Amino acid sequence: MFTNEASAQSETGSKLKANLSADLVSSYVWRGIKQAAGASAQPAVSASLNGFTLGVWGSVDVTSNDHKEVDFYASYTSNNIIFTATDYWWDGEDALHYFSSPTDGNVGHSFETALAYTLPQSFPLSVSWNTFLFGKANKKANGDNSFSTYIEFNYPFAIKEVGFRIGTGFTPWASTIYGTDKFSFTSVHLGASKEIKITESFSVPIFANVIVNPVHEDINFVFGITLR
Known part of the structure; x- marks a missing residue:
C-alpha cells in the first residue's frame, strides 16, 4: 500500500511516523476470496515508533450495503520479522453490536495473530503465517x-x-x-503497480x-488507485 507519511523527532531521538492513505478498488478480494459485491473504498491510518505500529484499516462497498469492515491492529518489526495482532470486524452495516468481545459467539469480531519474515534484499522472498x-x-x-490458518509466499x-509481485x-x-x-x-496471484505522472x-x-x-x-482481476 502506498502511504502519505509525516514524522516528528522527539528529544530522545526517537522518530514518530504517521501514515494516511486510501485505496479505491474495483472489487475487494482477501486471500483469494471475494468479500464485496462491488467496488470498495479502503482507508488506512497508522502511527509507528521504535518498531511498534498501531493502525486501523477499513473497507466499505461503495455500490451497496453488502460489506463494511473495520480492522484495528498492532505490530512490531525487528530484523525483517513482523509480528501482528489484528481485530477484524466483518458484521457490516446495521449490525449495531460492535462493542462486544471476540470470544462472544454471537458477534462478528475475529482475532488473528500473524508472523511474517522477509529474506535479505538479494532474494526478498517473504512468508507469513496467519x-x-x-x-x-x-x-x-x-x-x-478451527484455528483457521493461512500461509502465504510473495516475491517482488x-x-x-x-x-x-507473484505469490x-x-x-x-x-x-x-x-x-x-x-x-x-x-490464492495464486500476480500483481503489478506503477505511478502515473500527472504533473x-x-x-x-x-x-x-x-x-x-x-x-x-x-x-478475479482487481484494479485500484491509491490516494495519499
Missing part, C-alpha cells in the same frame, strides 16, 4: 475452534518502471473462515492484481 484464535466465523459446526520484482497462499488444514476442508490453495509534482499510484482461487475455482 492464524485466527477467536471469532464466530472461526467456529466449526460443533462449536470447536520489477520490469523497467513497473513493480510486480501464493494456502490453508494447511480445514478452515471455516476460508471454506476449506483440507490442505488447499486459496511535475503530482503522480497517482495504480495497481492491478490477477487472483486465482484454485480450491473454489474462482478468478
Whole structure:
C-alpha cells in the first residue's frame, strides 16, 4: 500500500511516523476470496515508533450495503520479522453490536495473530503465517475452534518502471473462515503497480492484481488507485 507519511523527532531521538492513505478498488478480494459485491473504498491510518505500529484499516462497498469492515491492529518489526495482532470486524452495516468481545459467539469480531519474515534484499522472498484464535466465523459446526490458518509466499520484482509481485497462499488444514476442508490453495496471484505522472509534482499510484482461487475455482482481476 502506498502511504502519505509525516514524522516528528522527539528529544530522545526517537522518530514518530504517521501514515494516511486510501485505496479505491474495483472489487475487494482477501486471500483469494471475494468479500464485496462491488467496488470498495479502503482507508488506512497508522502511527509507528521504535518498531511498534498501531493502525486501523477499513473497507466499505461503495455500490451497496453488502460489506463494511473495520480492522484495528498492532505490530512490531525487528530484523525483517513482523509480528501482528489484528481485530477484524466483518458484521457490516446495521449490525449495531460492535462493542462486544471476540470470544462472544454471537458477534462478528475475529482475532488473528500473524508472523511474517522477509529474506535479505538479494532474494526478498517473504512468508507469513496467519492464524485466527477467536471469532464466530472461526467456529466449526460443533462449536470447536478451527484455528483457521493461512500461509502465504510473495516475491517482488520489477520490469523497467513497473513493480510486480507473484505469490501464493494456502490453508494447511480445514478452515471455516476460508471454506476449506483440507490442505488447499486459496490464492495464486500476480500483481503489478506503477505511478502515473500527472504533473511535475503530482503522480497517482495504480495497481492491478490477477487472483486465482484454485480450491473454489474462482478468478478475479482487481484494479485500484491509491490516494495519499
